[in-house]
Amino acid sequence: MKNRIVYSFILFFCFTSFIVAKQDKYIKHTVGQGETITQIAQKYKVTPYDIYKLNPDSQNGIQLNSVLLIPSNGSAFIASNTKAQTATKVSAQVGPAKKATTHLVQPKETLFSLSRMYNVSVESIREANVELLKNGLQIGQNVVIPASDGTSSVVAETVKSTPKQEVKEAPKPTPKPQVISTNSETKYHVIAPKETKFGISKMYGMTIQELEQLNPEIANGFPIGLKLVVSGNVIPQNSSTPSKAIIASNSSEYSTKRYLEEYVVRPNETIYSISRDYGISEQELVYLNPELKKALKLGMILRVPKGQKKETIVKEKLDLTKSLKTDKKKNLIMLLPFNVSKIQGDTVNSTEARLKKDKFLNLTLDFYSGALMAIDSAKTLGLNIDVKIFDSQETKNSSGLGELVTENNFGNADAIIGPFYQSNVEKLAEWLGNSRTPIISPLSKEYGKSYPNLYQSLPSEDKMRNAMFDYMRSKDGNIVAVIDSKKQSIYDYFSKNQPDVKIIGLSEKGTLVQDSLSIRLSRTKLNYVVLVTEKTSMILNSTNIMQKLKADYQIQMAILEYNETLDFEEVKLASLTNLNMMYPSISKPNDSETNTSFENSYKKQNNVFPNQFAVRGFDVTFDTLLRLSQEKSFEETIQTASTEYVENKFDYDQTESGGYKNNGVFVLYYDTDLTIKVAQ
Incomplete structure (x- = not known):
């Protein structure tokens, strides 16, 4: 069976590339369903101000199928690590004052980004939406934007880049917290391992919201090594555990009502769940409440960061096949480590002999066979998706990703599944970070650096x-x-x-x-x-x-x-x-009619019943295909819907440092009838 998969794959394997034509001075963009000025600006690496300058009427809203002029060499809010790029700050005055309007909040938008988009202060937006913003800015809210006085300035960063993008290794994490001071009053802080927004904001005497306003890129992520703009007085940092040094250096400040409030422990809560809800580490929570070293008890009164409790989003378990939207074609790329060149170049072992010895190749082919079943199911449902499969040619310490990224426009993909190894999937997430293309890690249990576009589909230990x-x-x-x-x-x-x-x-x-x-x-x-x-x-x-x-x-x-x-x-x-x-x-026993149908179909095609990797290939691929075929964006479905398929569950949470991790864990037990059952 696997010989047939290998030969089929070699016969049909191909690579494609997509070229975007550009005009000399500007590009014409036709507004698609649900697109916003911010999303369009990110797509073309320009600022919303650049679009408003060429399209003044767009400040009052954009309509489906309307045509916008996009500068071909505009400003970009993109941080770069390559030597070929240099950034300089400029200020741009917004034109005449506009009337008050409303804005539908999109994913990743913050009050700070809205203030820049509409050239009004954050305080003005807050004052105009006092009741609405009690729990912070939420996706889908209609926020009132007050009229601009035409005097505020918009700070942007212009980026000069070479025509060809260089692919480089990810920078190594900063081993210790760094505070960088300039000759002016502006100060910067480099995020160190284990640091949190809460810890850094208190280090500089500010709130998390203020930190996010100065650094809107951390609204949905908190990657190690990122240089933050900070304010206030610098508190010396000599400990490898930032929160302890901060609290110890100013314990009286932490005991005031300004920073802390009381929280009563409820049934079924844990140290982990409470620290997660307040956006701090478990060590920080224990440090604020030393009595937790003994035990966490129902009704215990804890000291927690004031006003920082995250709103609990109750995710609904959904059948995404019931809400398909197929009017727009989506592109999925799969990066699987077939290592075809090694198979073809092996003059010692036959394909059959290699299959008997190479466990990693067997795993890959099993996953691939399950993915093909998912693609066939998607066709049956009528999903409008183009799937391209590439050989990632990877091992634990190397891969062919650099060449693939250089030769193919992966940034235009709507999602990418793979590579298999964690180090390789992290490299890809970093390289495609500017495009925000979702990268789904299908099989890795190792967790390293987090990126806003990285989705770990296997739950951590x-x-x-x-x-x-x-x-x-x-x-x-x-x-x-x-x-x-x-x-x-x-x-x-x-x-x-x-x-x-x-x-x-x-x-x-x-x-x-x-x-x-x-x-x-x-x-x-x-x-x-x-x-x-x-x-x-x-x-x-x-x-x-x-x-x-x-x-x-x-x-x-x-x-x-x-x-x-x-x-x-x-x-x-x-x-x-x-x-x-x-x-x-991570998987559950399943004797349902759906599972039986899947197993029988798989056996009919491959002459064997599916193993755990084949089932995993089906579940991960089918979940991705269905999430791409919804009214909401891929990221919004991740935030609002949990799913469950043949054996696997996908219930993602966003991490404090960026990216998403799957909480899809089953608790199983041995029953006295010698079967395994699901406890939860």
Whole structure:
């Protein structure tokens, strides 16, 4: 079967390029459905002011199919790291004062960007929308824009670039926080690892909103190494943990009502969920509330950043096939590591022999076969999408991406799936950052640098663990942990992230003693015993004790990740099912009619049933195709809708440092009927 896929792929594999013709002085652009001046300006790398200058009437709104003149060499709000580009600041006066108007808020817009677009102050917009902006600027709001007095200036950056874009390696993260002072009053700060908007804003005596107004590019991201414009007095920074140094240097300021407010802990909340809601790290929350080192308790009153709680968006699980919009063609690019040149150049091994030995090639072909099923399903639904597949020619330490990006206009793609390796997908996200093209990482569990256009489709280890603890707390369970003495990293994880979980002491031989466990169990609650070990002897010892104690206590065993030791013959399946062993998973068992239909169709085409990588290829590709075929933009569907397909769930959250990470984790358990079921 895989031989046929390889030969088919080589026969039909092709590369295409797209050339955009430009006029000498300006470009004519026909306004598309839902487009805004800001989006059009970003597309042509000019400023909204440049468009307004050539099209004065556009300041009062633009209509579908109207034609705008776009300067071919305009100003651009684009940060560049290449040596061939230089930036200089200029000021431009906006023309005559206009009447008050309304503006429909688009994704990524901020009050600061609106003030620049309409040449009015942020304060004027706030005053005109006091009630509307109580919870901050939201996508889809109709904001009143007061009349301009014609005196404000718009600050832009002109970028001079060479005709051909250079492809360069991403800059290395700044190891320590840097404060850069100029001869004028303007000061800059370079974002260091683990820094947050909250920490930096308090360092300079400002709010997060003010920091975003000065740096609108961080409204939807917070990448390490970015140079921020800041204000206020610089507080010396000598610690690798910024928040502690800031708070310690001015503890009296942090105790005032100006910066902090009280928050009462609600049911099912965790340190992780509260810190996430307030846009700070878990370490910052614990530092503000030292009592959290002991435990987080229902009703506890915590000190949190004043006015910084994020509005909770309840995502609805949607069937995107019910809301398709196919009037406009979308372009999807897939970058898969076939490494065809290596296969063709291998004079020692035949294709069949290589397939037997090359696990990575097998994984790629499985994913590809599932993706082809998704593309066929999209055709059946009538989706208007052009899919191009390229060989990324990648290994863990190299790839052919540079040549592909240079020769093909990837910036015009509506979305890109791949590459497979994290280092390569991060490079691509950086290179295409200006175009904001969504880059979906399909298989990588590693998380490195975040980019606003990078979508991690596999949940991280922390997401998997947090899903487990969130579930156990939602059941008001008593959580205890039995941890192998050699698992120091796990001890550190519990200490930092789950301080309220009781760690059970072990004997001198490193084994669990029944009395040590029983004294920590509750007779009125369900007791979750988290077992962290890969030793067969410790697993047998611990499971035997748990089964004995089940006569007097409600006990359920839990693990935090897949453990192949549990598959050994010595560990009886009956023991695990009796304890209803629970674990986190990115996929779920599915015996629905839809899944059966998919498996039968796949087997009919490939002569085998699909494995996890084939199913993953289908789910990731089908989700991307459907999100591209909606009334809303791809990013808006990510922010508002969760989806679920054959085995995988996609529930993305935006991270503080930029980009999106999937929360799509299932909590599964072994049932007594020897089946695996979904707990959540």
